Each structure stands twice: as C-alpha cells, then as structure tokens.
Amino acid sequence: MARRGESIELAVLGLLHEGPLHGYELRRRLNLLLGWGLGRVLSYGTLYPALKKMSRSQLISEDTSTPAPVTGRPRIVYRVTDLGREEFQRLMSEAGPVAWEDDTFGIRFSFFASAPSEIRLRVLEGRRTRLEERLARARADLARTQRKADRYASEYHRHGVEGVEREVRWLSDLIAAERGRQESRSSPARPVPGQGGASTTGSPEATTG
Amino acid sequence: MARRGESIELAVLGLLHEGPLHGYELRRRLNLLLGWGLGRVLSYGTLYPALKKMSRSQLISEDTSTPAPVTGRPRIVYRVTDLGREEFQRLMSEAGPVAWEDDTFGIRFSFFASAPSEIRLRVLEGRRTRLEERLARARADLARTQRKADRYASEYHRHGVEGVEREVRWLSDLIAAERGRQESRSSPARPVPGQGGASTTGSPEATTG
DNA sequence: GTTAGCATGTAAGGAGTTACATGATTTT
DNA sequence: AAAATCATGTAACTCCTTACATGCTAAC
Numbered sequence: 001m002a003r004r005g006e007s008i009e010l011a012v013l014g015l016l017h018e019g020p021l022h023g024y025e026l027r028r029r030l031n032l033l034l035g036w037g038l039g040r041v042l043s044y045g046t047l048y049p050a051l052k053k054m055s056r057s058q059l060i061s062e063d064t065s066t067p068a069p070v071t072g073r074p075r076i077v078y079r080v081t082d083l084g085r086e087e088f089q090r091l092m093s094e095a096g097p098v099a100w101e102d103d104t105f106g107i108r109f110s111f112f113a114s115a116p117s118e119i120r121l122r123v124l125e126g127r128r129t130r131l132e133e134r135l136a137r138a139r140a141d142l143a144r145t146q147r148k149a150d151r152y153a154s155e156y157h158r159h160g161v162e163g164v165e166r167e168v169r170w171l172s173d174l175i176a177a178e179r180g181r182q183e184s185r186s187s188p189a190r191p192v193p194g195q196g197g198a199s200t201t202g203s204p205e206a207t208t209g
Numbered sequence: 210m211a212r213r214g215e216s217i218e219l220a221v222l223g224l225l226h227e228g229p230l231h232g233y234e235l236r237r238r239l240n241l242l243l244g245w246g247l248g249r250v251l252s253y254g255t256l257y258p259a260l261k262k263m264s265r266s267q268l269i270s271e272d273t274s275t276p277a278p279v280t281g282r283p284r285i286v287y288r289v290t291d292l293g294r295e296e297f298q299r300l301m302s303e304a305g306p307v308a309w310e311d312d313t314f315g316i317r318f319s320f321f322a323s324a325p326s327e328i329r330l331r332v333l334e335g336r337r338t339r340l341e342e343r344l345a346r347a348r349a350d351l352a353r354t355q356r357k358a359d360r361y362a363s364e365y366h367r368h369g370v371e372g373v374e375r376e377v378r379w380l381s382d383l384i385a386a387e388r389g390r391q392e393s394r395s396s397p398a399r400p401v402p403g404q405g406g407a408s409t410t411g412s413p414e415a416t417t418g
Numbered sequence: 419g420t421t422a423g424c425a426t427g428t429a430a431g432g433a434g435t436t437a438c439a440t441g442a443t444t445t446t
Numbered sequence: 447a448a449a450a451t452c453a454t455g456t457a458a459c460t461c462c463t464t465a466c467a468t469g470c471t472a473a474c
Contacts, residue, residue: 008461024425032350033362038343038369039310046462048427075425101248112361134247141241152321153242159379160247163372170368217433233453255434257455284453424471435460445450 006091007034007103008042008050009059013088014111016060016080023048023076033110051078059084093119100130121178128171131164138164215300216243216312217251217259218268222297223320225269225289232257232285242319244312260287268293302328330387337380340373347373 008030015021015029023044031041054060055078063077080088092108092115105127112120138161142154217239224230224238236256245251263269264287272286289297301317301324314336321329347370351363 035369038347043463106365109365110362113359138247150322153319156315156318252435
C-alpha cells in the first residue's frame with residue numbers, strides 16, 4: 001500500500017482549491033509547500049506528466065484561453081473540476097494508514113483548512129498512534145542492541161527517537177486545540193481561516209467511517 | 210550520477226566491516242540501522258540485486274561454502290574484499306555535498322567509528338552548514354508567505370524549521386565533542402553526549418527569531 | 419550581450435516497491 | 447494443521463530525477 005503517487009495529486013488538488021494556476025507557478029508553490037522546499041525541488045519531469053494524467057482523468061481542466069503575459073506561449077491554466085473536488089475530499093478523508101505515512105501526512109496537514117474538524121482530528125490521532133507504535137518498537141530495539149552497537153550508531157538511533165517524541169508532543173498540542181475548537185462549535189467566534197477562495201462549504205461528506 | 214544508490218552500498222560495506230553476513234541477516238541489520246527501522250523496511254527486491262551488483266564489481270565476495278543451518282539451501286555469506294574496504298574509506302571521506310544529504314548522512318554517521326576524526330569533523334561541519342543555509346532560505350520563505358498562507362500550512366512549515374534548528378544544535382554538540390577529542394588526543398574515551406539515558410532536554414524556547 | 423527568470427514539455431534511466439516463486443524448520 | 451521465521455531470488459511496475467529541447471523577456 002502507501003501510494004506515493006497520491007502525494008503530488010493531493011497537493012495539486014489542494015493548491016488549485018485556492019484558485020487556478022499554471023504549471024510553473026504550481027511547481028513554485030509545491031516546492032514551498034512540501035518538504036521539497038527544504039533542499040530538494042520537484043522537477044518538471046514529474047509535474048507536467050502528472051498534470052496531463054490528472055487532466056485525462058478529469059480531476060482538473062486545462063484552459064489555454066488566457067495567453068501568457070510574459071512569453072507569447074500558450075500558458076496552460078489548470079482548474080479543479082467538480083470531480084477533482086470530490087476526489088480531494090475523498091483523499092483527505094482517507095482514514096487508513098496512508099493518511100499517517102510521513103510523506104502524505106504533511107500534505108494532508110497543510111490542507112487541513114479545507115477539511116472538516118472531524119477529519120482533522122482523526123488524521124492527527126491516527127498519526128500519533130502510529131508514531132507511538134514506532135516509538136515502542138524503536139525503544140525496544142535500542143535497549144536490545146545498545147550493548148553491542150557502537151556509540152555513533154546508537155547515538156543516531158537515540159536522536160531519531162527523540163525527534164519522534166518531539167513530534168508526538170506537537171501532535172498532542174494540536175489535538176487538544178482541535179478538541180477545544182470542536183467543543184465551542186456553537187459559538188463560531190474563531191473559524192478556521194478558509195481563505196475565502198473556495199466557498200465549498202457544501203457537503204464535505206463528513207466522515208465516511 | 211547514482212547519488213542515492215550509494216546509500217545501500219555504503220551501509221552494506223559498513224556492516225560487513227564488522228564481520229561476514231548473509232543476505233537475510235544483512236537486511237535485518239539494515240532495517241535497524243537506517244531510518245528504515247522506523248516504519249518502512251528494505252525489500253529483498255532491492256537488497257539482493259544490490260548485493261549481486263557489488264559482488265560483480267568485486268566490492269564484496271560471496272561464500273557458499275557454509276551450508277544454511279536452518280534450511281538446507283545454499284545460504285550465501287558475504288564478506289568485504291580489500292577493494293570494498295578501499296571503496297568504503299573513499300565513500301566515507303567524500304567531502305562533497307553528497308555527504309550532507311539527508312539520506313546518506315545518517316549512514317555515514319552510523320559508521321563514524323570506522324572513520325578518522327578529521328573526516329568525522331568535516332562531515333559534521335558540512336552538514337551543519339548545509340542545514341543553516343536551508344534554514345535561512347526557509348525562514349525567508351516563511352516570512353514572505355506568512356501573510357497569505359493559511360494557519361495550518363504555515364504551522365507545518367514552522368514545525369519543520371524548528372526540527373532543523375534542533376538538528377543544528379545536536380550537530381553543534383557533536384562538533385564540540387569531536388573537537389575536544391581531537392585536542393586531547395592523548396586521553397581518549399570521551400563519550401558522545403547523550404549516552405547516559407533518556408535525558409530529553411526539550412526546552413520550550415526553540416525559536417531564535 | 420549575457421545571465422536569469424518565465425514557460426512547457428520529452429527521453430532515458432535510477433532506485434525502490436510489490437507480487438510472485440520456492441521450500442525448509444520452528445513455533446503455536 | 448497453520449502460521450511465522452528462515453532464506454534467496456525474479457519480473458513488472460511506479461515515482462521521480464537528470465538532461466535535453468525550445469524560445470521569449472527583463473534585468474545587469
């Protein structure tokens with residue numbers, strides 16, 4: 001399982017929810033958004049074929065009407081279709097392990113504003129549980145191999161474990177905040193900054209499970 | 210240029226320095242050693258072809274003499290050759306950017322015990338510089354997009370930056386320890402900080418600006 | 419007048435995954 | 447009797463990267 005391919009798809013869908021974009025700008029945003037921004041960058045060799053594929057499966061539409069402002073070339077502007085919006089909600093609601101994997105979690109989290117609170121909470125809690133399971137295993141490994149493993153190897157292991165512990169604390173804070181927001185639902189004094197762009201408050205499918 | 214391909218090669222070479230191993234056991238150690246241990250595991254579809262390739266290029270040798278103890282199958286025991294040892298030292302000494310990439314850094318660090326202090330220091334400092342460059346860029350991005358980015362996206366960004374800052378502090382501690390070890394060469398056996406137990410020094414003040 | 423940024427793509431290939439194939443032994 | 451662990455491999459596939467191809471405009 002653990003489809004990696006969905007990561008770009010989800011990210012593109014999420015970005016296009018805020019408004020239409022062309023490939024070049026999409027890539028720039030993607031690089032900022034994803035871990036790509038730190039170090040690695042997404043190549044055109046990945047992006048453009050992915051866009052073509054999504055276009056073929058009707059998740060997004062191509063619009064060549066607006067000519068490029070800088071160059072004279074037919075700049076292609078992409079928009080989410082209704083099918084794309086459906087798919088986005090489906091992907092965001094995905095409750096299975098895929099939602100807690102390292103690579104897709106970051107993307108999901110970044111687009112939390114476009115998902116209902118129940119789903120946010122479910123993804124956050126699932127992620128935390130997953131990390132705690134890992135921690136248990138990792139700590140067991142550490143204790144078991146500490147005697148024979150050399151200093152550097154076990155120091156690296158220890159550092160990794162500490163990093164996961166830090167993320168668990170972060171998740172716990174977020175979960176608490178999310179719960180607080182859910183409880184005070186009756187008084188919408190502090191809504192999630194939905195950014196106006198996509199006013200698709202209609203039928204978020206809520207929870208599927 | 211086979212940048213990523215070196216990670217398994219280096220890890221196998223490093224593990225075999227401690228003694229001969231067969232594929233199955235090698236994979237188990239690799240999973241503990243690398244980030245693979247947390248979550249993902251290395252598949253046989255990667256390992257065995259990689260071993261064959263290394264065998265062809267004389268970095269390791271196959272030994273089918275010892276029969277499998279459990280099954281009757283011809284268990285293949287791998288050993289580092291002299292050429293493999295040379296290659297290992299060469300890879301460990303690699304001062305270029307490859308040595309600071311996320312994926313190869315962890316492996317290099319885990320095998321620091323097999324490298325001289327100068328190389329350890331060089332790799333640690335290179336890594337820290339690289340991370341600090343990233344931080345500068347990431348913080349600039351954060352400041353620039355903070356206005357328009359929504360809460361969740363920027364929170365994720367912030368969390369990532371904080372994680373990198375944490376790693377920089379970790380590296381600085383290690384570098385200081387390494388320098389201390391270099392200066393007092395006559396009296397060795399100064400341990401790497403953090404050996405004594407789970408002393409999580411997570412101070413809440415993490416941001417520097 | 420050359421570098422940098424805008425803008426869209428294709429071709430070749432690397433690295434790794436899943437699924438498949440085989441079969442023995444130990445544990446449940 | 448079934449399941450897990452030991453043990454080695456191959457084939458097909460996916461995702462992504464690098465290098466290439468094209469050409470226009472703004473800035474230095």
